[in-house]
Amino acid sequence: MACFETRLRRQALYPAGRGGAAGIARVVAHPRVGYWQGLRVMLLAVCLSSGLASAGEGDASQFNLAGQLERLTTRVHIAGEEPTTATLAERMATYRVPGVSIALLEDGAVVETLVVGHRDRAQRLPVTPETLFQAGSISKAVAVAGLLQQVETRGLDLDAPVNTLLERWQVPAHEWQQQEAVTLRRLASHSAGTTVPGFQGYAAGAAVPSLLQVLEGVAPANSAPVVVEQQPGQGYRYSGGGTTIIQLLLEDVSDEPFAALLQSQVLAPAGMSRSSFEQPLPGSLLANAALPYRADGKAVPGGPHIYPEQAAAGLWTTATDLLRFAAEIQQALKGESDRILSPRMAAAAVARQPGGLGLGFFLAPAQGTVTSFSHGGANAGYRAHLFASIAEGDGIAIMTNSDSGRQLIGEIMQAVAPHFGWQGFEPVVRVRASLDSAQLERLVGDYHSSRPVESTVQVRRSGDHLLLTVPDFLQEAAFLPESALSFFSFENISLTFETDETDRIIGLVLAGIHAERMAPEANRSVP
Template sequence: MDALIEAMMSKAKVTGLSLAILHDGKIVKAKGYGMADKDSHKPVTADTLFQAASISKPVAALGALRLVEQKVLSLDADVNTVLKKWKVPENEFTKEKKVTLRGILSHSAGINGDHFDGYEDGKPVPELMEVLNGKKPANSPPIRVGCVPGSEWRYSGGGYVVLQQMMLDTTQKPFPSFMAETVLGPLGMTSSTYEQPLPAAKAALAATGHYADGTAVNGRWHIYPEMAAAGLWTTATDLARFVLGVNQAFAGESQSVISKATARQMLTVQRDDDGLGLFLAGKGEILQFYHTGRNEGFDAYVIGCTYKAQGIAILINANDSSGLLGDLAREIAVMYGW
């Protein structure tokens, strides 16, 4: 497997890669390959931090579903009933249908903002309210409803920014602190953090992002105040623990974050093969859940199988369009006889 991974990385010109494999409920492999930073030739290890990019969303979804279980949030109520400092602006699309948490988690709330570019280190970084309103120094348009909620599937990082504000308003805690206490800690994801910018101690463990041509991202990485949508720093091992946590909740073996009933709902199709925070494939005993991610200089992939406690997490400090992550996951599945 190591020789295969190194050959695939060389062909795709990927700088560094971190891998974790979950098999029969145990993390059986956790290893780094290549370089965390080209200039210093620092190697990737199992402890190297990468940006999870959009895989931040399903992890954040667990925190939101925990609040649903505590009856702090509702899946089907108008989100404006809990938003305090900012409200989803009403328009012609929201006259009869309102934005709900279920819609946000399943990308069917009609909210714009499919992705975010982040902010270079040393340049102004907006507050969350400025991102929501699209005001400088935010580099993204205001978060608005662009079609009737529930009428179509529309990938929306903007919806998760709204979710972040909902969680701030209802918990009265900084988003990174709430997620650390409610999700990351209970799942054993102790290396992970939503803190933006990254604290100095963790920055020393972080990989440098690289574009497709191999050049490094200015300042090593971008800062993402859109934490729920794109702000998670993590390791492949911690993402494997996330998969295991979802597996265990689905099987009723653990309620450290959410119950079996909520996990079953999370992994039930809501719209267009999308559950609540995770994409779904297959049915019955081969039901799989997965998510991908891309930030400036980082790509990520995670997949799990609901009934067999199997999964793969792959993180790279490169933007790759060769299909490396999916191809590698398929090769690993063959090697393990999945």
């Protein structure tokens, strides 16, 4: 599901003039306020079409988050061209993101929350700091924290074959089973070789499978069975299916439902009072939950999807609660907390495993001493990101209720990172080539991809560049040429076209996903 997550409409190339901001409210706390004392906050304003309201309390952080987001630029800058800038409200309008919630962490404490726009656009209900969003795959990081806690308290072996621990289901036999086993460590670091990278969820009114039906890939499950297709321990292979095995194991060893176990052992101890793994979300929390929207701005029919794959994609939470979780990891690493993980288990979580990941987290930099941990999330109609430094105790959580939220998140991270000295978010400079209309027209058509999900990639020409649409993922995303067959988006997504021995276009590769050209070759270019 997370493979086609970027959309950039044509107007983003030439932004319109400034417009009125969507509802924006800023909440600031003293940067040294006690973590477990909570945040003393004041909601200063929610302006539903009249611009920005912000204020601080006491000796608030000198960093002005709202002000920093007044000059956003795309992730890619074109060599020789001055990058255009836009406000947060303008970017939200461009990407059709109804609402966003951003929280900042400094020295282990949440110091600021900025909420913008609507959780329900039709009813014009604003996002508040208490608004819940689906966290998507960030769920995996929290679930693995629950696993590591059980490893320590129950004496589970991270390196034992997981089939020796499972009770209700077994990992199917595979060709490498005599040499390499699927283990908890490998499942938690996406190096077990298991399949099913992501899950679609289940729309309102649809039959929802049991956890065993998901793992076996039988009706009413809408995903393939979880099997081993790569030698365990050989390297990285992202697998939501593997995290679903962890969910089953936690239920087996604890004799508790997964959501209840994580509530008592992780969410409550971390102070995540506005979070739940329950699917569907209980009514008491649903009243202030953000509704999901597609990349074209339309509401997801029926509202939030249900994810029985709770460990992989089932967490409902707030930006502030995500930072409370991150702060607990940071404090455990310093030996200052063991509320959810001991210092030893926290160290294991951020220790680089074969394949490059930690246990439940992506780590940076790719080589050398690990300085930060993070995870992104993508469910139907939601995009989110959690990032935290290790030594400084800083971090950020961003949650949106749109399939095109990833683009906005990238620009927000790029704007905030310099203040904290976070590396890896600098703009990417690309060289733009010039192609004539004939060179672009030969690429126009529909392309079919069957993995990871059935998708049709529509390629159209718009002047001197291409527009790509993938239903529910991309909506007229602009791709600029850097050669006759290679293109890039302003979010630094790469697109390459494939040819046969006669130089005929036969397929494309978009963000690592292959699609074959379909016949007839429809020409639906835009002048």
